[in-house]
Amino acid sequence: MKKLASFSLLSLVLAFAFAVSARTTDADIPAPPIIGSTIADFSLPDASGASHSLASLRGKNGTVLIFIAVQCPVSNAYNERMEKLAQDYKARGVNVVGINANSTESAADVKDHASRNNLNFTILKDNGNKIADVLGATRTPEAYFLDASNKLLYHGRIDNSRDITQVNSSELRDALEATLAGKPVPKTTASAFGCSIKRPE
Amino acid sequence: MTNPGRRLIVGCVVCAVVVGGILLAFTAKAQRKTAHKPRASVARRTPFKAQAINAEEIQALLKPSGRRPLLVNYWATWCDPCRDEFPDLVKIDKEYRPKGLDFIAITLDDLADINTAVPKFLREMNARMPVYLLNVADPEPTINSIDSRWGGALPATFLYDNNGQVVYKHFGRVNTPELRAEIEKLVSSK
Numbered sequence: 173m174k175k176l177a178s179f180s181l182l183s184l185v186l187a188f189a190f191a192v193s194a195r196t197t198d199a200d201i202p203a204p205p206i207i208g209s210t211i212a213d214f215s216l217p218d219a220s221g222a223s224h225s226l227a228s229l230r231g232k233n234g235t236v237l238i239f240i241a242v243q244c245p246v247s248n249a250y251n252e253r254m255e256k257l258a259q260d261y262k263a264r265g266v267n268v269v270g271i272n273a274n275s276t277e278s279a280a281d282v283k284d285h286a287s288r289n290n291l292n293f294t295i296l297k298d299n300g301n302k303i304a305d306v307l308g309a310t311r312t313p314e315a316y317f318l319d320a321s322n323k324l325l326y327h328g329r330i331d332n333s334r335d336i337t338q339v340n341s342s343e344l345r346d347a348l349e350a351t352l353a354g355k356p357v358p359k360t361t362a363s364a365f366g367c368s369i370k371r372p373e
Numbered sequence: 374m375t376n377p378g379r380r381l382i383v384g385c386v387v388c389a390v391v392v393g394g395i396l397l398a399f400t401a402k403a404q405r406k407t408a409h410k411p412r413a414s415v416a417r418r419t420p421f422k423a424q425a426i427n428a429e430e431i432q433a434l435l436k437p438s439g440r441r442p443l444l445v446n447y448w449a450t451w452c453d454p455c456r457d458e459f460p461d462l463v464k465i466d467k468e469y470r471p472k473g474l475d476f477i478a479i480t481l482d483d484l485a486d487i488n489t490a491v492p493k494f495l496r497e498m499n500a501r502m503p504v505y506l507l508n509v510a511d512p513e514p515t516i517n518s519i520d521s522r523w524g525g526a527l528p529a530t531f532l533y534d535n536n537g538q539v540v541y542k543h544f545g546r547v548n549t550p551e552l553r554a555e556i557e558k559l560v561s562s563k
Contacts, residue, residue, distance in 0.1 A: 201544075203522070245451040310544060311526035328524075332511045335483065340510065363516045365481045367452060368526035368545040 201371075204308030204327055207360040211322045214303055216271070216296035219283035226322065229294060233265035233352060234319045236344070238330070239304065240270045240295070241312040242277045242285040244367035249334040250313050251289045257330075257345070258293040266317075266348055270295035273304035274312075274370040301371050311366035315344050317351070325357050329364035421495040423480055423487055423504040428515050431507055434477060435519070437537025442559040444469075444476040446547075447529045450490045451482070454546035455528040459498050461549040465556065466502045472560045476502045481527060484508050534559055 205211065215225045229235060238254060241247040258268035270293055272282045279297045286295055298304055307316055307327075317326040326347035331339045343362040350357050426434070435445065446462055448455035466476045478500070482491050487506050495504060509515060516525045523529055523544060532541040532555055541555040 243453065310524050314524070329513075332513070338510065363513050363523070363525045365447075365449075365512050365516070365525040365527055368454060368528070370454075371545070 201310060202305055202308050205306075205324055207324055207327065209324055211307070211316075211318055211324055213322070214306065216298055216303060217279070218294055218296055219272075219279045219286065221279065224294060224296060226318075229267055229269050230318075230320065230322070231262075231265045231267035232320060234267075234317060234325075234348075235322075236261070236266060236268045236348070237307070237316040237318070238268065238270050239273055239307075239309045239312050239314045239369060241272065241274055241367055241369075242281045243274075244312045246334045246366045247312040248289070249336075250330055251291060253330060253336065254313070255289075255291055255293065261348060264352055266352075268293045271298050271303060271309075272296070273298035273301050273309065275299075275301070275372040276370045301369065304369055304371075309369060311368055313366060317344065317347050317357075319351060325351060326360055328362040329366075332362075332364065334364075420501060421492045421504075423482075423491045423495070423506045425484060425487060425508045426479075426505045427507075428509050431479065431505070431515060432518070434505065435533075435537075437533065437535065438475070439535055441473050441475045442535055442540075442556070443533045443537075444474060444552075444556065445531045445533070446476075446478045447481060447527055448478060449481045449527055450486065450494045452527045456494070458528060458546045458549070459494075459500065461547070463498050463500050463502075465549075465553065466500070469556055469560060470502075474556055474560055478502055478504045480504060480506045481512075482506060532556065532559070 211226070213226045215223050217223050226235065236257070240250075240254070254268065254270070261268065270286075270291065272295060282295055282297055285291075296303075303309075309316075313330055315326070315328065315330055316324060319325050326344060328343060330344045331342040333339050341362075343359050346359065347357040435443070437443070444465070448459065450456070462476070462478070465474075470476065480491055484506065491504070491506065507515065512525060516523055519531070520529075520539075520542065526544050528544075528546065530541075530543045530547045530552065531539055532552070534540050540559065541552065543552070
């Protein structure tokens with residue numbers, strides 16, 4: 173009886189210790205979908221208020237979604253690279269779409285920023301982080317490459333460095349090239365430092 | 374046994390107890406001193422000066438000391454929420470370092486800013502904690518080794534207990550009362 177009581181007490185203590193052992197406060201940001209899962213269609217307004225569905229933006233060979241920002245210096249360091257990516261792959265059937273999910277940046281800010289930086293690809297405004305939550309996006313820039321059936325093939329950075337002179341691996345382009353050549357994506361995820369997406373408090 | 378013989382034995386035992394007691398007291402004091410000493414890697418450096426470190430050096434910095442909890446903040450001068458939370462972290466450093474907390478700040482600024490923007494900001498903040506600049510060509514292995522769920526969003530804050538277990542982490546601007554409560558638990562349980 174005594175043994176049983178001490179065993180129960182020990183179990184209780186252990187369970188409690190386990191429960192409090194790794195407290196985190198990022199639990200409200202869902203984990204990103206696993207590579208290979210299909211992203212359900214969604215609709216978001218662009219900076220002018222016109223609504224676009226993922227289906228309407230999809231290229232015949234797939235779609236690249238990139239979470240971007242107006243203020244973030246890392247995202248801004250990629251403006252030219254993102255525009256070039258959009259131009260390079262448009263003709264090859266992959267459509268690049270920007271998403272601004274920062275609660276601190278308005279649709280007007282997004283529109284003004286795109287015109288000042290010659291960003292000609294569609295930029296959606298994700299009010300309330302609806303799609304950022306679906307995709308588990310946490311930072312800018314952060315890219316997702318979906319194939320023609322919206323299957324997630326790559327998630328992560330555009331390349332290894334915000335300083336273009338230091339770039340020596342371009343995981344996003346590698347994923348696109350492999351897919352267009354009918355080959356598997358060599359590296360399906362890659363991380364880099366970036367600005368956190370500003371979610372409403 | 375004769376009386377003087379017995380006295381000698383008793384005398385020896387008393388002596389041994391007294392000497393033993395003194396030695397024990399000294400050892401305990403020495404141990405207490407060690408327990409309160411910050412780890413060598415986070416000892417004070419030139420104020421407001423960040424030291425460039427590579428991927429191996431950051432791993433060494435994050436190794437548990439076994440004695441003191443460790444707070445680590447990843448930031449950059451170009452990151453607005455990082456700048457915004459920094460005064461709170463400076464206060465936490467001042468308040469909890471004497472109570473047994475080690476704190477290191479790791480900046481992701483460019484190496485080119487190590488003698489300009491970084492010390493300028495640290496001086497403005499009157500930040501006295503050790504600051505390191507992570508200088509790596511590819512940040513991915515480091516990000517993943519710190520936390521596979523992180524992804525690299527800044528700021529990011531991690532609190533480790535004496536054994537190197539993460540007891541609290543936060544991505545984005547830190548919630549100061551929440552962080553303080555977690556630190557309080559670690560320093561008061563000592």
